[in-house]
Amino acid sequence: MSTIGGLGEFGLISRLTRRLPQGPAVELGPGDDAAVVAAPDGRTVATTDLLVEGRHFRRDWSGPYDIGIKAAAQNLADVVAMGAAPTALLIGLAIPVDTAVEWAERLYDGLADECTRAGASVVGGDVVGASEEITIAVTAxxxxxxRPPLTRSGARPGDLVAVRGRIGYSAAGLELLASGRDEPAELVEAHRRPQPPYEAGEEARAAGATALMDVSDGLLQDLGHIASASGVRIDITRSDVPVPGLLGSAGLDHVLTGGEDHAFAATFPEDAVLPPSWTVLGRVAEGHGVLVDGRPYERGGWDHFRA
Structure with missing residues (x-):
């Protein structure tokens, strides 16, 4: 087995960068001191995330290709949530030297393929040795x-609240994996490989969205961010919340509080005409917080520093 330590830093970089196709926004890709990415607007939307082994992924639950897709998707979704088109990712990788080279190659295949789906490219980054756990840092x-960004602060009383994309699937898949099960496969795969509907950003803008965000930490928690930033209350109607039967008896909890599906939530003017792919599940009102059928929901979403 060829290992990263045996290949060396520059050998690894060469092997990985050969796997990265470059899109039209890239003027200079991997291989120099830095990449050059076109920014015709004159502004750049930028975001970053860390994925730490044992906290955000487990190698016994997910293969390297899955982890690459997940790492790319969660960052690309944040760019789309600003109403922007993703252009590039920069990847920082800290990895033990005894890791198989093939593992790193498949990781980068997942990163590259998810970028292609979103119209972006991996344009560079850094690799370093790590003692035990793998850490992946992604900048998108x-x-x-x-056009102006779509932020969390534009919701107004009377607006509709709608979602786009599957919600609750990843949380249900994580619960299955944690209990030692791998069926239904659709739920487990949803946790391993999120599928953000990247077209949602353009759909939301065309429909006149007043606020937009990626649902990564739980629908209610993320709607709470919109409510807080906009100085409003969001009222959710339980009967309008889509709960697929596949999610089982805990389906409502998974949909309202589960994260990592990277769907999108938005608010729209009351008279907005929404594509059928969007589901209206509530309204914006005066006040603060998020209520479900007029009451606070008993469970919250994900918090990295909550015990």
Missing amino acids: LGDLGG
């Missing part, structure tokens, strides 16, 4: 195309 860039 995007272009607004001359």
Whole structure:
């Protein structure tokens, strides 16, 4: 087995960068001191995330290709949630030297393939040795195309609240994996490989969205961020919340509080005409917080520092 330590830093970089196709926004890709990415708008949307082994992924639950998809998707979704088109990712990788080279190659295949799905490219980054756990740092860039960003602070009383994409699937899949099960496979795969509907950003903008965000830490918690930033209350109607039967008896909890599906939540003017792919599940009102059928929901979403 060829290991990263045996290949060396520059041999590894060469092997990995050969696997990275470059899109039209890239003027200079991997291989120099830094990449050059076009920003026709004159502004760049930028975001970053860390994925730490044992905290955000487990190698006994997910293969390297799955982890690459997940790492890319969660950052690309944040760019789309600003109403921007993703253009590039920068990847920082800290990895034990005894890791198989093939593992790193498959990780980068997942990163590259998810970028292709979103219209972006991996343009560079850094690799370093680690003692035990793998850590992946991802920075994503995007272009607004001359338009204002879609932020969390634009919701107004009377607006509709709608979601786009599957919600609750990843949380249900995580619960299955934690209990030693791998069926239903659709739920387990949803946790391993999120599928953000990247077209949601353009759909939301075309429909006049007043606020937009990626649902990564739980629907209610993330709607709470919109409510707080906009100085409003969000009222959710339980009967309008889509709960697929596949999610089982805990389906409502998974949909309302489960994270990592990277769906999108948005608010729209009351008279907005939404594509059928969006589901209206509530309204914006005066006040603060998020209520479900007029009451606070008993469970919250994900918090990295909650015990």
